[in-house]
Amino acid sequence: MGRITAPEPLTSCHDTVRFDCGVPSINDWLRNQGLRNEISGASRTYVVCQSAIAVGFYSFSTGSVTCCGKKVDRENHAAVPVIVLSRLAVDVRWQGRGIGVGLLKDVVARSLYVASKIDVRALLVHSLNDQVKNFYARYGFTELTINPMVLNLPVADDGEKLLNQDHLGKTL
Numbered sequence: 001m002g003r004i005t006a007p008e009p010l011t012s013c014h015d016t017v018r019f020d021c022g023v024p025s026i027n028d029w030l031r032n033q034g035l036r037n038e039i040s041g042a043s044r045t046y047v048v049c050q051s052a053i054a055v056g057f058y059s060f061s062t063g064s065v066t067c068c069g070k071k072v073d074r075e076n077h078a079a080v081p082v083i084v085l086s087r088l089a090v091d092v093r094w095q096g097r098g099i100g101v102g103l104l105k106d107v108v109a110r111s112l113y114v115a116s117k118i119d120v121r122a123l124l125v126h127s128l129n130d131q132v133k134n135f136y137a138r139y140g141f142t143e144l145t146i147n148p149m150v151l152n153l154p155v156a157d158d159g160e161k162l163l164n165q166d167h168l169g170k171t172l
Contacts, residue, residue: 010034019054
């Protein structure tokens with residue numbers, strides 16, 4: 001298998017038809033909704049490709065939470081602006097090669113940039129299952145008290161730490 005690209009915005013030039021992360025709902029979302037959301041601005045999707053064939057991607061958007069754990073909002077429980085990492089997946093043929101971690105580092109770096117421009121406190125992810133939850137927990141994400149399957153990474157506190165962990169390698 002050849003070299004893959006750095007993360008780039010999803011366009012109609014990317015082949016998403018062959019993408020298979022093993023979760024049909026995620027495959028279908030990328031094929032049927034990813035580009036629509038990109039065009040409408042509902043979310044931003046970044047892909048990594050080999051010869052224009054998507055081998056991994058993530059999608060994120062802005063949002064807010066009104067009731068959350070202390071780690072996100074230390075001051076009060078008012079609406080807290082967040083970035084929502086709605087999807088991150090790697091094709092099954094490419095899993096186990098660090099692509100998922102590289103994509104995670106990329107979205108954290110982009111979140112830090114956004115947080116430097118507007119008030120964003122955390123990166124939130126809704127885990128599909130315990131395996132996904134454990135993946136994010138390994139990189140410093142913690143449970144929200146309102147739902148143990150929703151995890152957060154406070155951008156200002158922990159985002160830089162995640163990017164500076166040597167064992168994660170370089171961003172894609």
